[in-house]
Structure formats: structure tokens, C-alpha cells
Amino acid sequence: MDKKEQEAFAHKEELRQEFKKKTYIEDIERTIYDVKDADNSIYKTQEGLTEEVVRDISARKHDPQWMLDFRLKSLAIYNSMALPTWGPSLDDLDMDNIITYVQPNAKMTGNWKEVPEDIKNTFDRLGIPEAEQKESLAGVGAQYDSEVVYHSIQESLVKQGVVYTDMETAIRDYEDIVKEYFMTLVPPKDHKFAALHGAVWSGGSFVYVPAGVHVKIPLQSYFRLNAAGAGQFEHTLIIVEPGASLHFIEGCSAPKYNVTNLHAGCVELFVKEGARLRYSTIENWSRNMMNLNTKRALVEKDGIIEWVSGSFGSHVSCLYPCSILHGENAKCEFTGVTFAAKGQDLDTGASVIMTAPHTSANINTRTISKDGGKATYRSAVKVTRRAPDAKCSVNCESLMLDNKSRSDTLPVMDIEGDRADIGHEAKIGRISDEAIFYLTSRGIDEDEARAMIVRGFVEPIAKELPLEYAVEMNNLVNIELEGTMG
Amino acid sequence: MSEKLLEVTDLHAGVEGKEILKGLSLSVGKGEVHVILGPNGSGKSTLMNVIMGHPKYEVTSGSISFEGEDLLGLKTYERARKGLFLSFQNPEEIPGITVENMIRTSKQMITGERVKLIPFRKELKAMMAELQIKPEYAGRYLNVGFSGGEKKRNEILQLLMLNPKLALLDETDSGLDVDAVRVVSEGVAKFHNENNSCLIITHNTRILEDLNVDRVHVLMGGRIVEEGGPELVNEINENGFARILEAQAK
Numbered sequence: 001m002d003k004k005e006q007e008a009f010a011h012k013e014e015l016r017q018e019f020k021k022k023t024y025i026e027d028i029e030r031t032i033y034d035v036k037d038a039d040n041s042i043y044k045t046q047e048g049l050t051e052e053v054v055r056d057i058s059a060r061k062h063d064p065q066w067m068l069d070f071r072l073k074s075l076a077i078y079n080s081m082a083l084p085t086w087g088p089s090l091d092d093l094d095m096d097n098i099i100t101y102v103q104p105n106a107k108m109t110g111n112w113k114e115v116p117e118d119i120k121n122t123f124d125r126l127g128i129p130e131a132e133q134k135e136s137l138a139g140v141g142a143q144y145d146s147e148v149v150y151h152s153i154q155e156s157l158v159k160q161g162v163v164y165t166d167m168e169t170a171i172r173d174y175e176d177i178v179k180e181y182f183m184t185l186v187p188p189k190d191h192k193f194a195a196l197h198g199a200v201w202s203g204g205s206f207v208y209v210p211a212g213v214h215v216k217i218p219l220q221s222y223f224r225l226n227a228a229g230a231g232q233f234e235h236t237l238i239i240v241e242p243g244a245s246l247h248f249i250e251g252c253s254a255p256k257y258n259v260t261n262l263h264a265g266c267v268e269l270f271v272k273e274g275a276r277l278r279y280s281t282i283e284n285w286s287r288n289m290m291n292l293n294t295k296r297a298l299v300e301k302d303g304i305i306e307w308v309s310g311s312f313g314s315h316v317s318c319l320y321p322c323s324i325l326h327g328e329n330a331k332c333e334f335t336g337v338t339f340a341a342k343g344q345d346l347d348t349g350a351s352v353i354m355t356a357p358h359t360s361a362n363i364n365t366r367t368i369s370k371d372g373g374k375a376t377y378r379s380a381v382k383v384t385r386r387a388p389d390a391k392c393s394v395n396c397e398s399l400m401l402d403n404k405s406r407s408d409t410l411p412v413m414d415i416e417g418d419r420a421d422i423g424h425e426a427k428i429g430r431i432s433d434e435a436i437f438y439l440t441s442r443g444i445d446e447d448e449a450r451a452m453i454v455r456g457f458v459e460p461i462a463k464e465l466p467l468e469y470a471v472e473m474n475n476l477v478n479i480e481l482e483g484t485m486g
Numbered sequence: 487m488s489e490k491l492l493e494v495t496d497l498h499a500g501v502e503g504k505e506i507l508k509g510l511s512l513s514v515g516k517g518e519v520h521v522i523l524g525p526n527g528s529g530k531s532t533l534m535n536v537i538m539g540h541p542k543y544e545v546t547s548g549s550i551s552f553e554g555e556d557l558l559g560l561k562t563y564e565r566a567r568k569g570l571f572l573s574f575q576n577p578e579e580i581p582g583i584t585v586e587n588m589i590r591t592s593k594q595m596i597t598g599e600r601v602k603l604i605p606f607r608k609e610l611k612a613m614m615a616e617l618q619i620k621p622e623y624a625g626r627y628l629n630v631g632f633s634g635g636e637k638k639r640n641e642i643l644q645l646l647m648l649n650p651k652l653a654l655l656d657e658t659d660s661g662l663d664v665d666a667v668r669v670v671s672e673g674v675a676k677f678h679n680e681n682n683s684c685l686i687i688t689h690n691t692r693i694l695e696d697l698n699v700d701r702v703h704v705l706m707g708g709r710i711v712e713e714g715g716p717e718l719v720n721e722i723n724e725n726g727f728a729r730i731l732e733a734q735a736k
Binding site: 011012013015016019432433437438439440441442444445448452453455456458459 | 538540541542561562563565566567571572574577578580581582583588591592594595596597598599600627644648
């Protein structure tokens with residue numbers, strides 16, 4: 001080649017690199033999540049869990065008496081229950097070393113300017129105020145350690161009677177509603193971590209959408225755990241009254257520490273007759289987090305619950321959002337993606353309980369494991385005798401990117417209703433050499449071919465994610481949005 | 487004799503230690519159409535895969551050159567960028583990658599030039615219409631749920647859009663009904679001109695009717711055992727490989 005040809009060749013190579021955007025299937029770019037703030041908290045409970053700790057949290061939060069009683073009852077249940085005997089190992093969790101309550105040095109406010117600089121900077125890095133300003137969110141809640149530090153909602157929604165606030169305010173201002181619903185769907189005796197949650201819960205979000213009101217722009221709560229060795233136990237309670245609709249987004253992250261952090265949140269969703277709720281979560285905890293979260297929805301006649309669930313972070317996760325289809329024609333759509341990399345044991349899936357005629361559920365998940373990661377898909381579908389003509393389709397696919405990684409699929413079905421229409425498809429695979437050969441024979445190099453296949457694998461799920469989270473997905477497998485969605 | 491494009495010399499290759507190609511030589515000139523005939527299991531598809539650089543196959547000796555340059559040291563994607571194209575006998579189904587996205591990515595990688603979306607779409611749409619592929623297939627996932635005929639037409643679509651110097655067609659016309667064979671044949675004929683070449687494996691002479699075949703090679707037991715002009719196609723079409731097999735037995 002002469003010099004001119006060489007230059008032309010080099011230029012083409014440069015362009016090719018640019019077209020690829022990013023070649024490797026990387027771990028999530030964690031830099032923005034891993035920035036630790038100095039621990040400026042003004043109060044922490046002692047480590048471990050005792051009645052004294054629970055009473056202390058309750059007093060600091062100015063709980064009404066019924067809530068203190070509820071906490072103490074939950075603590076008794078917690079102490080009487082054993083750890084679950086199935087699922088990932090929880091050996092790394094030592095409750096005696098978890099700080100259950102960390103009060104940030106900030107009062108809840110509706111003005112970012114009043115949020116302390118270090119905390120505001122953290123949420124800035126995560127892009128929360130920016131999304132709010134661009135009006136891609138109709139309301140924002142931001143929790144830092146154990147307390148919500150910022151909350152806002154558009155004026156027009158307030159006028160229509162929509163309530164979006166932190167749980168503490170809700171207990172004060174909407175005590176009757178909270179009392180009626182709080183931990184009725186996930187009772188403390190459900191499992192040990194539900195009991196723990198009932199005893200030490202703090203923060204979270206309360207949303208109430210009155211009948212017939214459509215909240216067109218999503219509301220989002222973001223949970224950030226900054227303190228080392230702490231637990232976060234936020235409670236989310238959402239009530240969507242008949243004929244109303246809402247899209248709620250939840251995001252979570254934490255910087256990495258060498259000690260174990262615990263997240264045992266609880267989400268209770270009430271979807272009334274003809275109502276519709278979409279609940280999207282992007283969970284991106286650091287790799288020292290035990291994520292033992294419980295989420296449940298109760299759906300009445302003609303109601304629809306849609307779950308979109310992305311599990312990318314944590315050391316160990318157990319997460320199986322549950323939908324109880326309680327009224328005729330109630331529907332559940334579950335869309336989930338889980339990515340387990342080195343040192344991660346992510347046990348995720350969904351559960352559906354169908355207790356009324358003509359209910360239907362659609363579960364669609366993708367799991368990826370790489371670099372020794374372990375991803376388990378676990379689901380339970382129960383169709384009771386009271387639910388004839390139920391329809392359920394489960395499609396779970398797993399992709400292992402190398403020989404060190406592991407993937408398991410554990411779907412359980414228990415069908416008692418008449419004329420049930422049940423479909424199940426499970427696939428576990430590796431990237432096929434033939435697929436790589438096909439793409440490379442079209443001039444695409446092996447790394448890019450691999451990335452294209454992985455992107456393609458999660459594409460049906462990725463397009464369900466809220467757009468603002470596409471960036472996080474991008475960091476994961478570099479979803480080429482214009483190519484796959486345009 | 488025209489300018490050499492592909493030159494295979496005394497090629498020995500196999501898979502998992504089993505030799506399939508046993509000293510195969512053949513040469514394709516620029517602008518030429520060559521046909522390879524041979525019984526099942528004679529090594530036809532292996533030859534195509536080895537020329538394209540499938541990592542599963544091991545070349546033990548011999549050489550393959552393209553435009554005078556050694557191909558064996560190059561990876562599959564590099565061979566594609568040099569201007570080789572393989573139309574697969576059984577194209578892979580790849581979920582999540584659309585036909586349009588794949589062809590556009592491919593074109594950018596091969597040419598090393600930006601392929602602008604709007605003109606590309608226009609060209610793709612026109613080409614699809616010509617191959618009687620429904621326009622919505624541009625947005626479908628690669629070969630997923632395609633019928634046999636649709637997969638083959640999709641291969642020809644890529645051939646026309648990527649416009650390689652050498653098209654390796656591995657039974658592109660097999661398993662198709664009469665209409666689909668016609669569409670595929672016309673597609674190949676449309677692709678071919680004096681600046682590119684075709685190396686075709688086929689059991690069906692229909693695909694050759696729209697093309698001027700320059701040379702026919704008969705492949706048996708991993709070697710070329712007979713070569714001739716287009717008349718060889720007709721002979722084998724009528725009488726099978728009996729005469730050649732007999733000659734080999736001697």
C-alpha cells in the first residue's frame with residue numbers, strides 16, 4: 001500500500017470503530033454510582049436489632065401509637081421466624097452489624113436549593129433534578145439513607161386530588177388511608193424480611209390517584225443508600241382508584257463498601273376496578289448489597305398491573321414481584337431483565353395468583369450471566385378453583401456469556417381452575433458459534449457480533465424500559481436505540 | 487483468461503480431525519460464474535465455509551488467495567471486508583436484530599463509510615420490492631419465523647445490498663418452490679456483472695438459466711474430479727454422476 005492508500009485504510013478503520021460505538025459487553029459503568037459522600041448523618045441507631053432500637057426509630061419519627069404497636073408486633077414476628085431455607089445463601093448477612101436507621105442531615109423539602117450540597121450533588125450526578133426540569137417526570141421523590149429529603153409534584157396533579165408524598169407525611173396527613181392499607185398485602189408474618197421491614201421501615205413513597213384521574217407523565221422515587229453497613233427499609237404504598245392510571249418509576253443505587261448493606265423494602269400496590277398501573281424499577285445497588293425486597297399488587301376487576309423490572313446490581317437479590325389478580329378480567333404483564341456478573345447471585349422472577357374468572361398474565365423475562373455470575377429465574381403461577389378460563393403465558397430466556405457463569409430456571413405452576421390456557425417457554429443458551437459466523441461473514445467483527453446478539457436478546461425487554469433508563473441499559477449492553485427501535 | 491479473483495490450491499481441510507477436503511484446487515476469474523456439482527457429502531459446503539473462514543474448520547495444507555492476497559491468515563469478518571460473501575444454505579435465526587439494522591451495520595463495516603439512513607432505507611425498500619419481500623420484513627428479526635423461501639430471499643437481498651466481489655452461493659435455491667427459485671435466480675442474475683464473480687453450489691439448473699456459466703467443477707471425495715463448460719451441467723442433470731463415478735473407480 002502506498003501512503004495515500006494507508007491513510008484511506010486508517011480512516012475507514014476509524015469510522016468502523018465509531019460505528020461500533022462500544023464493542024465490549026461490559027459490566028455496568030459504575031463510576032457515577034460509586035461516588036461516596038462523607039457520612040454527615042445526624043443520627044444512627046446502634047447496630048443490630050432490639051426493642052430499644054425499634055422504639056428509638058418510632059420515637060424519632062413521631063409515629064402514632066398504632067404504628068409503634070405495629071412495629072413491636074413485627075419485631076416479635078421477626079424474632080420468631082427462621083431464615084428462608086431456599087434461594088441464595090444469606091450467610092453474608094449479619095443482622096447484628098446492620099444499622100437499621102440513618103437520619104441524613106436534611107429536612108424534607110420541595111426545593112432542591114434547600115437540600116444540603118453533598119446530597120444534592122449526588123442526585124445531580126444521577127440525573128434526577130434534570131429529568132424533573134425537562135418535565136419527563138410529573139413528580140419526584142428522593143430518599144437519602146433512611147429519610148426522604150426531597151419531594152415534589154406538579155400543581156395540576158395536586159388540583160386533581162393526586163397525592164404523592166413520603167410515607168411519614170402520609171401517616172400524618174392521610175392516616176386513615178395508610179392505616180387501612182399499610183402492610184395488609186405484605187403482612188409482617190409473610191416472611192422474616194417482611195417482619196423486619198414492619199419493625200424498622202422508614203421513608204418511601206405514598207401515592208394516591210383518585211378515581212378517573214390519569215397521571216400522564218410518570219412519577220419517580222429514587223432511593224440512595226450512602227451510609228456504610230446500613231439498611232434501607234423504605235415503604236411504597238400506591239393506591240390507584242377505579243378507572244385511574246399511573247406510571248410509577250423507582251430507581252435505586254448505592255456506592256460500594258466492604259461491609260454488607262441490606263435493602264429490605266416493601267411495595268404494596270392497589271389497583272382498583274378498571275385502573276391501570278405501570279411500575280418500573282431499575283435496581284442498580286452496589287455489589288455489597290443484599291437486596292431482599294418484597295413487592296405485591298392486588299388487582300381488581302378489569303384492572304391492569306404492568307411490572308417492568310431491571311435487576312443489575314447487588315451481591316445477592318431475591319425479588320419476585322407478585323400480582324394477585326383478584327377481580328374478573330384482571331391482567332398482569334411482567335417484563336424483567338436480570339444481569340448477573342462476577343460475584344453476583346441474582347434470584348429473580350415473578351409470581352401471579354389468579355383468583356377470579358378470565359384473568360390473564362403474561363410473564364416475559366431475560367437473564368444474562370457472565371464472568372462467573374449466577375442468575376436464577378424463579379416464578380410461581382397459581383390459578384385457583386375460583387379462576388376458570390384463566391390465561392397465562394410464561395416466557396423466560398437465559399443467556400450465559402461464558403462457561404464460568406451459571407443460569408437456572410425454576411418455574412412452578414399450580415393450576416386448579418377449569419379451562420385454563422397456560423403456556424410456558426423456557427430457553428437457556430449460550431451465544432451460538434453459527435450466529436457469530438453468520439454476522440462475521442457480513443463484515444462485522446466478533447466482539448460487535450457478540451454485542452449485537454446480546455442487545456438483540458434483551459431488546460424485547462429494553463423497549464419496555466422508561467426512556468430515561470435507556471442510558472443505564474446502554475452502559476450494560478449498549479442498546480443501540482436508533483437501530484433497534486427506529 | 488480473465489484476471490484471477492479466487493485461487494484455491496491443493497487445499498486440505500477438515501473438522502475435528504476428520505479430513506474432508508483432500509487436495510482441492512480451483513480458480514475463479516473476475517466476472518466469471520462457476521458451478522460446483524457433486525453428490526451429498528462430497529465436501530461442497532465445507533469448501534464454502536473454509537473459503538469464508540469458519541473457525542470450526544481447520545486447514546491443514548494448501549492455500550486460498552483472493553485478488554492475489556493470502557486469505558488463510560484473515561478472520562471471517564476481514565474476508566467479508568475484502569469482498570467475499572456467503573449465502574447460507576441454512577441462514578441463522580437471530581432474535582432482536584432487525585433485517586434493516588443488520589444490513590446497514592454490515593454495509594458500514596464492509597465499506598468503512600457512513601451509510602445514511604434515509605437513502606439506505608429507500609434503496610432497501612426498492613430492492614425488497616424487486617425480490618417480492620414484504621416491506622415490513624425490514625423491521626422483522628433476522629430470519630426469525632421466516633419460511634425457507636423467505637430466508638433465501640433475505641440472503642439474496644443482502645447479496646444485492648452489500649454488492650461483494652465474490653458471491654459464494656451455497657444451495658441458495660434448495661427447498662424452494664418454482665416461484666421462489668425464479669425470484670432468487672433473477673436476483674443472482676441482477677447481481678452479477680463483469681466486475682464480480684459467483685461460485686454456486688446447486689442441485690437445480692433453473693438458477694443457472696439466467697446466468698452464463700463459465701466453468702463447471704465436479705467435486706467428489708474432497709477433490710475436483712472433473713471440470714468442463716456449461717454442457718457438463720446438462721449431462722449431470724440427465725445422467726447423474728454415474729459416468730464420473732465409474733471413471734473414478736478405475
